Amino acid sequence: MLACPRCGADLPFTPGGPGQEDEEGVTELTCEEGCVYPVLGGVPLLLVDAEGYVGRHRESLVTTLAEADRLSRSTLATIRAFAAEEDLVPLADDWTAAEADGEGLPRRGTTAGPLEAIYAPLRGPQGSTVAQAIKLRIPKKIKGDVCIIGAGAGLGAARWLPRTVAPWVVDLSLRGALLATKTLGRGTPVVADVEDLPFLEDSLDLVVAENVLDLVGDPARACAAIARSLRRGGTAIVSSPDPALGGDDETTLAQLLGEAGLAVTACDDDLLWPRPHSRRRVELYVVQVLTCRKD
Numbered sequence: 001m002l003a004c005p006r007c008g009a010d011l012p013f014t015p016g017g018p019g020q021e022d023e024e025g026v027t028e029l030t031c032e033e034g035c036v037y038p039v040l041g042g043v044p045l046l047l048v049d050a051e052g053y054v055g056r057h058r059e060s061l062v063t064t065l066a067e068a069d070r071l072s073r074s075t076l077a078t079i080r081a082f083a084a085e086e087d088l089v090p091l092a093d094d095w096t097a098a099e100a101d102g103e104g105l106p107r108r109g110t111t112a113g114p115l116e117a118i119y120a121p122l123r124g125p126q127g128s129t130v131a132q133a134i135k136l137r138i139p140k141k142i143k144g145d146v147c148i149i150g151a152g153a154g155l156g157a158a159r160w161l162p163r164t165v166a167p168w169v170v171d172l173s174l175r176g177a178l179l180a181t182k183t184l185g186r187g188t189p190v191v192a193d194v195e196d197l198p199f200l201e202d203s204l205d206l207v208v209a210e211n212v213l214d215l216v217g218d219p220a221r222a223c224a225a226i227a228r229s230l231r232r233g234g235t236a237i238v239s240s241p242d243p244a245l246g247g248d249d250e251t252t253l254a255q256l257l258g259e260a261g262l263a264v265t266a267c268d269d270d271l272l273w274p275r276p277h278s279r280r281r282v283e284l285y286v287v288q289v290l291t292c293r294k295d
């Protein structure tokens with residue numbers, strides 16, 4: 001199922017397993033052509049420059065693993081073995097503080113007072129949320145593997161992911177992959193970059209990238225990676241608060257998906273994405289959701 005992000009060869013991986021441990025306690029995963037990747041706390045880091053990533057983010061990785069109760073001698077040995085000589089960089093994940101604390105939008109009936117008046121239209125029939133639109137576009141029958149890309153804290157996916165689905169939970173941030181899996185209560189966390197998705201060609205049935213493609217360095221490359229990983233007849237649902245990708249043309253994201261070989265079958269626009277910073281401050285984005293099919 002997984003593929004090497006460097007050479008595309010098969011990457012044997014058993015979800016839930018600790019990873020292969022060598023005599024020094026280093027846990028790693030090796031592709032069939034011999035490329036090696038670190039596995040930290042059971043999570044594979046499938047990045048083209050895994051060594052640079054571990055080197056730059058080693059402090060954040062240790063903190064994240066401690067927070068998730070996944071820190072051991074073996075994880076420390078793995079970080080030491082892989083970390084390239086790099087200046088430390090904090091692991092940026094673009095979440096609001098409230099999202100990072102796992103505080104989503106309060107559920108209906110749980111908030112009293114003035115906030116209720118603000119949240120009510122976001123939940124009711126007057127305004128449709130991004131989560132409602134995504135839920136509507138998910139195929140009734142899912143015939144294979146599902147991948148959530150840029151899952152963040154998992155607060156969005158918790159609202160639309162069918163209960164029976166245990167997805168691949170991909171994020172460039174280890175904290176994101178772990179936290180989203182915890183929020184969802186299921187799934188397999190993987191650290192990867194959407195531009196170099198580590199899945200075999202034609203292997204996924206559904207990919208959802210909610211509010212992430214506007215953040216990546218090369219969105220065209222990301223669209224191509226999504227298209228490559230999907231099976232024929234598979235669905236990609238991509239949402240963004242900036243479908244113009246920094247420019248003026250709001251059809252840019254749809255065009256990139258089309259150029260990648262994905263036919264856009266539905267465009268739901270003007271959807272509301274509330275991002276709570278605190279109980280008293282909520283940012284509101286207006287989002288486009290594109291549903292595509294690989295023919």
Ligand SMILES: C[S@@+](CC[C@H](N)C(=O)[O-])C[C@H]1O[C@@H](n2cnc3c(N)ncnc32)[C@H](O)[C@@H]1O
Nearest residue numbers: 093150151152156171172173176193194210211
């Ligand atoms: C704005 S958050 C969206 C979170 C969630 N999908 C939602 O809508 O609530 C973007 C997420 O994408 C992740 N991300 C950013 N660049 C990425 C990349 N190149 N590949 C994979 N994930 C990425 C970030 O770590 C972050 O968790």
Ligand SMILES: [Zn+2]
Nearest residue numbers: 004007031035
């Ligand atoms: Zn390889």
